[in-house]
Amino acid sequence: MFTGEEISHFLVSLGITHVVMVPDSTLGLWEPALALSKELSLVPVCREGEAWGVAAGLYLGGATPLVMIQCTGLFESGDALRNVLYDYGLPLYAFIGYRSYLNQSTLPGDTCLTFTEPILKAWNLDYRLILDPKQLDEIWTHYRDCQEKQIPGVALIAEGRA
Amino acid sequence: MSDLTLSEAVKILHAARTEEIVVTSMGNAREWMTLAPHPLDWVYVPSSMGQATSLGLGLALAQPHRRVVVCSGDGSQLMNLGSLVTITAQAPKNYTLILFDNGVYEVTGAQPLPSSPETRKNRDRIDWSAVLSAGGFGEVQVYGRAADWQRDVKSWLQKEGPSCAVLRVAPVPNAVGPRSPGPAKERARKFREALTAR
Numbered sequence: 038m039f040t041g042e043e044i045s046h047f048l049v050s051l052g053i054t055h056v057v058m059v060p061d062s063t064l065g066l067w068e069p070a071l072a073l074s075k076e077l078s079l080v081p082v083c084r085e086g087e088a089w090g091v092a093a094g095l096y097l098g099g100a101t102p103l104v105m106i107q108c109t110g111l112f113e114s115g116d117a118l119r120n121v122l123y124d125y126g127l128p129l130y131a132f133i134g135y136r137s138y139l140n141q142s143t144l145p146g147d148t149c150l151t152f153t154e155p156i157l158k159a160w161n162l163d164y165r166l167i168l169d170p171k172q173l174d175e176i177w178t179h180y181r182d183c184q185e186k187q188i189p190g191v192a193l194i195a196e197g198r199a
Numbered sequence: 200m201s202d203l204t205l206s207e208a209v210k211i212l213h214a215a216r217t218e219e220i221v222v223t224s225m226g227n228a229r230e231w232m233t234l235a236p237h238p239l240d241w242v243y244v245p246s247s248m249g250q251a252t253s254l255g256l257g258l259a260l261a262q263p264h265r266r267v268v269v270c271s272g273d274g275s276q277l278m279n280l281g282s283l284v285t286i287t288a289q290a291p292k293n294y295t296l297i298l299f300d301n302g303v304y305e306v307t308g309a310q311p312l313p314s315s316p317e318t319r320k321n322r323d324r325i326d327w328s329a330v331l332s333a334g335g336f337g338e339v340q341v342y343g344r345a346a347d348w349q350r351d352v353k354s355w356l357q358k359e360g361p362s363c364a365v366l367r368v369a370p371v372p373n374a375v376g377p378r379s380p381g382p383a384k385e386r387a388r389k390f391r392e393a394l395t396a397r
Binding site for chain 2: 055057078080081082083084086087089090091092093094095096097098099100102116117119120121124125126127
């Protein structure tokens with residue numbers, strides 16, 4: 038949907054300083070450009086729960102982090118996000134890959150389609166479903182809106198393969 | 200041989216601390232809160248268990264000119280073992296981990312950990328020093344005596360990180376979980392202000 042260079046430049050335009058990431062097949066394609074960026078620091082973590090904790094520390098320390106994980110990682114990391122987003126009220130933003138949304142050829146009947154949006158709603162996360170590259174502006178507006186309201190937010194990136 | 204208690208170990212660290220960021224969690228946070236507070240304390244209560252090391256990494260990366268001291272327990276660390284590798288991948292020179300090894304989930308009634316001989320079929324004990332060294336921590340040392348910890352504590356606030364002091368402490372009998380020291384959102388706001396205003 039997006040190239041790594043597009044995402045890298047876009048995140049810099051948002052003022053993001055660190056990308057805390059567990060890649061998937063789609064997000065991972067962006068990794069080389071994110072790693073090469075002189076303006077972004079890429080922080081690869083071993084599991085998604087860590088991503089929220091690292092991002093929380095970055096935010097508390099004055100940085101502007103972005104969490105970048107797949108929806109399966111969202112499922113895994115529930116308690117970590119609950120703690121930092123709601124106990125401490127940190128307005129962290131995340132890009133979450135929506136596995137199999139555009140194409141289920143790799144994983145027919147992928148239950149990510151059943152659970153991703155209900156889980157986002159259960160965590161009371163304000164999200165925008167991104168289906169088209171033309172929606173980059175929508176992410177920009179949503180991010181700014183979340184920052185202004187000091188609430189967490191998610192850009193849910195539709196993916197076509199597992 | 201070990202004569203170090205959690206309370207004593209925490210008091211020794213507290214006395215040595217100057218302007219470092221100190222992250223405490225679970226049982227060590229309970230003990231830390233009995234001592235004088237500091238604007239750069241992050242008493243991580245409530246927490247997501249095991250996340251202290253990750254949150255500390257974020258602080259260390261955002262505040263590279265400040266020392267970050269993260270106090271974690273062995274039970275917590277087992278819940279977030281991968282974070283040790285994440286930390287050494289980033290290699291923050293300002294990161295010191297203090298790992299309290301008591302072998303139990305203390306605040307839930309001292310149930311033995313999967314790393315404890317009591318729960319292991321072959322009764323072996325997981326060697327935290329080996330785990331940390333293999334995970335990339337440059338300097339790791341195990342302490343069990345209060346006098347040794349007292350002698351070396353200041354050096355751990357200056358060593359090039361990521362480094363780790365493992366403190367073998369006895370479980371506290373009938374220990375209770377730490378109580379939140381106040382409204383969490385307000386504490387987060389003040390802590391961020393303290394870090395970004397200086």
